[in-house]
Amino acid sequence: MSDDKKLKRKIDKAKRRIGRFWSAFVILAAVAIICCLTWQSRLWNFQSIDEQLAAIEAARAIPDAENAAVYYTRFLTDPNKASTLDDLSSYTPSAYVEPWDSSEHPELAAELKTNRAFMQTLLGISQMQEARFPVYPDPNSGSFMLADMRKITFILSWAAANDLAEGRIDAAYSKYRCQLKLAHHLEQQPAGYYKNVRIAIEAVASGNIRRAVMRDDITPEQLRSLETILEIPRNQDEKDAEIADRVNQLIEEKERSELSFAARLKQWLLGYTSRRQREQRQRLICLRLDATRRATPILIALRRYKQEIGAWPEMLEQIEPKLPEQMIIDPQNNGPFVYKRDGDDFVFYSKGPNNIDEGGSHSGTADDWPIWPLNLRITKQENANDK
Secondary structure (H helix, E strand, O other): OOHHHHHHHHHHHHHHHHHHHHHHHHHHHHHHHHHHHHOHHHHOOOOOHHHHHHHHHHHHOOOHHHEHHHHHHHHHHOHHHHHHHHHHHOOOHHHHOOOOOOOOOHHHHHHHHHOHHHHHHHHHHOOOOEOOOOOOOOOOOOOOOHHHHHHHHHHHHHHHHHHHHOOOHHHHHHHHHHHHHHHHHHHOOOOOHHHHHHHHHHHHHHHHHHHHHOOOOOOHHHHHHHHHHHOOOOOOOHHHHHHHHHHHHHHHHHHHHOOOHHHHHHHHHHHHHHHHHHHHHHHHHHHHHHHHHHHHHHHHHHHHHHHHHOOOOOOHHHOHHHOOHHHHEEOOOOEEOEEEEEOOEEEEEEOOOOOOOOOOOOOOOOOOEEEEOOOOOOOHHHHHHHO
8 A cells, every 4th residue: 555545544534533523522512501501500409499499588587577578468469459559550650750739630639648548558568677578489479569569669759749849748758768668678689680670669769859859948857857768778788699699590590491492592692692781781770879879968968058058069079078988989980970050050960980071961872870950961062062
């Protein structure tokens, strides 16, 4: 046999070996993916996902008498309360956020007056400190009531706006507090799907408080009452964060395991990008809420300055010595908030994550975040003139 033929045979053998190697690699990779999608962590976990979730729920349990979630459930599953909630929530939310007199919206005013007991029950539940909703509720069981809680939040806002306009200041403030306590109760839950509703409720409450702060007839005592409401403690325990991470991981695995193989494969292929986008969006929302949390006490300090001096300060630096150092740092960009006098008023906003002053605009590519006015809108031409 010639040397050329021997060399050719060796090359052919080498190609076949390489071909078999890659075939085996592809098969093993496919098997690994299938195993991951089908069994995931169950291969290494002796407890089922349901058992692990149940164990976490049992470890977090508190007596029913101390559990606000039990009372919310009774409240929202009561047919009479559910009917009242449907009737009240049929009104358009945005129409009644600003303070309004009963003569402006007599039908809603009459409904709120008739259902005063409905409101008092909610206020009573909000006085409780702890809440333990199901870690993984069955959407069909009647315990998944987050949509109803959003309705409750709007109803509380409308009632508070009516109270504020008609001089029932303490009544209005009690409803703001109820909203923040409802958000606090949801914050205690480790599962992520409670989080978005909690953020939405807190954002509504924060907007109500800022409107109250900016009323010209607010008194120093009322400002202090609003500060007390804002001091409701939040959950910031590292152990709670660890439990939340574990719960959300288990829920992800459970929901994935209930998908068809094709759906799981598609989710796996698209999962990284969509997860990253979801996480970035969630982070932006949380940073905006944190910015609002820090800025609302600054708004109160601005109001105090005007009460003492008779005019708004020319610069934010004039009130900074009276505020904690951390409060004046915008968490979205670790820089200062923007405060500008505007005649007899002012604008106050965050420069957003990009840390570029875009005149308070958060439309299009601009990402500034308004603190006051709440509906701050700056056109491109106004922004250019300001610069």
